[in-house]
Amino acid sequence: MKTLLVDVAGHRYPIRIGQGTHQLLPQLLTENGIGKERMLMLISDSHVAPLYGLPMQASLQAAGYQVGLSVIPPGEESKKLSVVEQVIGDCLRFGLDRSSLVLALGGGVVGDLAGFVAATYMRGIPFIQLPTTLLAHDSSVGGKVGVNHALGKNFIGAFHQPLMVVFDVDVLASLPAREVVSGLAEVAKHALIWDVSFVEWLEAHAEALLALDPERMTEAIYRGCEIKSAIVSQDEKELGIRAILNYGHTIGHALEAVSAYQRYTHGEAIAIGMAGAARLSVRLLGAPEMLVHRTEQLLHRLRLPIRYTEDWPQQALLDAMKKDKKVRGGHYAFVLAKQLGQVELVRGIAEDQITQVLKEIHA
Numbered sequence: 001m002k003t004l005l006v007d008v009a010g011h012r013y014p015i016r017i018g019q020g021t022h023q024l025l026p027q028l029l030t031e032n033g034i035g036k037e038r039m040l041m042l043i044s045d046s047h048v049a050p051l052y053g054l055p056m057q058a059s060l061q062a063a064g065y066q067v068g069l070s071v072i073p074p075g076e077e078s079k080k081l082s083v084v085e086q087v088i089g090d091c092l093r094f095g096l097d098r099s100s101l102v103l104a105l106g107g108g109v110v111g112d113l114a115g116f117v118a119a120t121y122m123r124g125i126p127f128i129q130l131p132t133t134l135l136a137h138d139s140s141v142g143g144k145v146g147v148n149h150a151l152g153k154n155f156i157g158a159f160h161q162p163l164m165v166v167f168d169v170d171v172l173a174s175l176p177a178r179e180v181v182s183g184l185a186e187v188a189k190h191a192l193i194w195d196v197s198f199v200e201w202l203e204a205h206a207e208a209l210l211a212l213d214p215e216r217m218t219e220a221i222y223r224g225c226e227i228k229s230a231i232v233s234q235d236e237k238e239l240g241i242r243a244i245l246n247y248g249h250t251i252g253h254a255l256e257a258v259s260a261y262q263r264y265t266h267g268e269a270i271a272i273g274m275a276g277a278a279r280l281s282v283r284l285l286g287a288p289e290m291l292v293h294r295t296e297q298l299l300h301r302l303r304l305p306i307r308y309t310e311d312w313p314q315q316a317l318l319d320a321m322k323k324d325k326k327v328r329g330g331h332y333a334f335v336l337a338k339q340l341g342q343v344e345l346v347r348g349i350a351e352d353q354i355t356q357v358l359k360e361i362h363a
């Protein structure tokens, strides 16, 4: 098991990554001073709960904890306030009090929603992230929790840091292949914004990662979490550098929103978004053409899309980008690259530059 420590806003927590780590949960709770008198609420979705939620509940109960289970329908459609309210109802009926803990067992949807439940239940209780998708190496770290609004992605939320993150690489075995690929997009993002040597490593090990080689997967998750931790520990609330974690997300979130989250997974959408951001970087920051080539080559090796294929009106995508949380004073904002591994937030981007790029990334 590999351990990383995140230091954010005076709060330090461990990320444990390895095979079989979920089985260590009762021991990890005890080691972290979480006594049996504290009630636990396991929140999961209906794909993950039967596979890993029920056995986890049983093992925690066997260790002496009182553990409730709240199960939401799978998928992005569940990331909304009405589902938060249902889960909070489950917590109230089970008798959770302010000393209780939420355990978020699932992908990014469960992690974001359960984290938001924890952030708001009785004005906030602690929670633990137990990510079960590769993508959730990103969502489980850094404390961004929340849900979508009918008008856009992640518009309702909070910053609430977990007590710990426990990533069990073994659970990725049941993940559909499309979701493995989707998760690789956020791994690639961490490399592309921060570390050229990690880009090279991903290119070299793409096939092993797609085959879920446990050692390579542990390494990829560790390096992705390390980059994310380095960034969020400097800027918990996205007042500055944290915005670079949004690379690919201006276009990506717009692609998700225009199709009401039906067409692309989050990872697929941000992969196309990163291909767009690389092209915009060449136009606006004078980044070398090679940036586009290396970005697209890496995404292609990881089997991610780099073009969107639907004939959505450009205006619908532009309108969605105008609602991005990075927008100030109505001006478009993108994270762009000066070169591979070096990015910055750029505001005030001319609309015609974006429409040109949208044409280039449309197949």
Ligand SMILES: NC(=O)c1ccc[n+]([C@@H]2O[C@H](COP(=O)([O-])OP(=O)(O)OC[C@H]3O[C@@H](n4cnc5c(N)ncnc54)[C@H](O)[C@@H]3O)[C@@H](O)[C@H]2O)c1
Pocket: 045, 046, 047, 048, 051, 074, 075, 076, 079, 106, 107, 108, 109, 110, 112, 132, 133, 134, 135, 136, 138, 139, 140, 141, 142, 143, 144, 145, 154, 171, 172, 173, 174, 175, 176, 179, 182, 186, 265, 266, 267
């Ligand atoms: N908070 C953050 O910093 C942050 C970062 C990145 C992404 N996100 C959010 O994360 C969400 C996407 O997360 P995701 O890609 O994990 O999607 P997801 O949570 O919807 O999971 C994808 C699918 O895989 C299933 N699944 C999960 N684990 C499984 C397993 N081990 N075996 C079999 N099936 C399994 C789920 O039931 C679901 O059907 C988006 O809402 C995105 O906005 C948040």
Ligand SMILES: O=C(O)C(=O)C[C@@H](O)[C@H](O)[C@H](O)COP(=O)(O)O
Pocket: 138, 142, 144, 153, 154, 186, 238, 242, 243, 245, 246, 249, 325
């Ligand atoms: O942690 C962050 O900061 C990120 O931007 C990580 C992103 O991968 C993630 O999709 C996040 O949910 C986006 O946040 P948002 O504030 O742009 O909605």
Ligand SMILES: [Zn+2]
Pocket: 138, 186, 249, 266, 270
């Ligand atoms: Zn993301």
